[in-house]
Amino acid sequence: MTDSVTILGSGSALPTFQNSPSGQMLSLNDKSFLIDCGEGVQLTIRQMGLKTNRLYCVFISHLHGDHCFGLIGLLSTLSMMNRTQPLHIYAHADLEKLLRPLIDYHCGDMMSFEVIFHHINPRKQIVIFEDRNVTVETIPLKHKVPTCGFLFTMKGQRRYAYISDTMYSPKIVPMISGVDLLYHEATYTDEHDARCKTTTHSTARQAAMIARDAEVKNLLIGHFSARVDDHELFLNEAQEVFPNTRLAEERKTFEF
Ligand SMILES: [Zn+2]
Numbered sequence: 639m640t641d642s643v644t645i646l647g648s649g650s651a652l653p654t655f656q657n658s659p660s661g662q663m664l665s666l667n668d669k670s671f672l673i674d675c676g677e678g679v680q681l682t683i684r685q686m687g688l689k690t691n692r693l694y695c696v697f698i699s700h701l702h703g704d705h706c707f708g709l710i711g712l713l714s715t716l717s718m719m720n721r722t723q724p725l726h727i728y729a730h731a732d733l734e735k736l737l738r739p740l741i742d743y744h745c746g747d748m749m750s751f752e753v754i755f756h757h758i759n760p761r762k763q764i765v766i767f768e769d770r771n772v773t774v775e776t777i778p779l780k781h782k783v784p785t786c787g788f789l790f791t792m793k794g795q796r797r798y799a800y801i802s803d804t805m806y807s808p809k810i811v812p813m814i815s816g817v818d819l820l821y822h823e824a825t826y827t828d829e830h831d832a833r834c835k836t837t838t839h840s841t842a843r844q845a846a847m848i849a850r851d852a853e854v855k856n857l858l859i860g861h862f863s864a865r866v867d868d869h870e871l872f873l874n875e876a877q878e879v880f881p882n883t884r885l886a887e888e889r890k891t892f893e894f
């Protein structure tokens with residue numbers, strides 16, 4: 639089976655009619671992994687008919703709302719669907735502090751499955767998950783709150799890197815060198831590049847510079863600001879630097 643990533647949300651903090659906040663479903667072999675879970679992710683999963691019985695782990699890059707507000711709704715729905723298999727959530731320790739009381743309050747002893755939190759330190763590059771098919775490693779990023787990306791290395795050495803919210807950070811280049819598919823946030827176009835410093839985000843061009851310098855095979859860009867309506871602008875600016883760039887369009891699946 640080919641490994642693939644399905645884009646569930648590729649907008650930034652302010653949801654638009656065009657985009658929902660961040661979320662991706664990675665399908666590897668016999669398991670699915672959810673990466674970030676912005677508001678609306680569970681609806682897209684259901685509308686696309688994606689199966690959640692293979693969903694094994696959730697990886698949360700950081701605790702800004704556009705990356706985790708969808709979790710409580712998803713957990714509640716999975717419980718209503720009588721999931722029995724435990725669900726593992728990998729995130730900064732504060733997520734358990736914030737989410738556990740909500741799970742207890744809203745689902746309480748009606749919860750049909752166990753939620754197991756694994757605390758990660760986003761400032762360290764470290765292996766956080768390993769099974770016989772895949773290894774997942776953190777990639778520390780430069781953002782307003784502790785944030786990391788994730789590197790998925792499959793048996794057979796195919797690799798997918800998810801670079802969540804970050805300022806332009808050439809430090810990550812050696813960590814993602816030569817990956818088969820890189821997702822890198824691209825919140826702004828050149829026109830708004832002054833905002834990158836204040837909001838700690840990247841432009842499409844900067845995402846492409848990282849892809850070029852890391853000599854990755856293909857680049858996906860997303861986390862589009864609501865300030866830019868025409869997504870072709872992101873694509874054009876990135877492709878000037880790295881031609882193998884595609885937009886992380888919602889409800890599309892990309893194989894690698
Ligand atoms: Zn974000």
Ligand SMILES: [Zn+2]
Pocket residue numbers: 700702781803
């Ligand atoms: Zn953020």
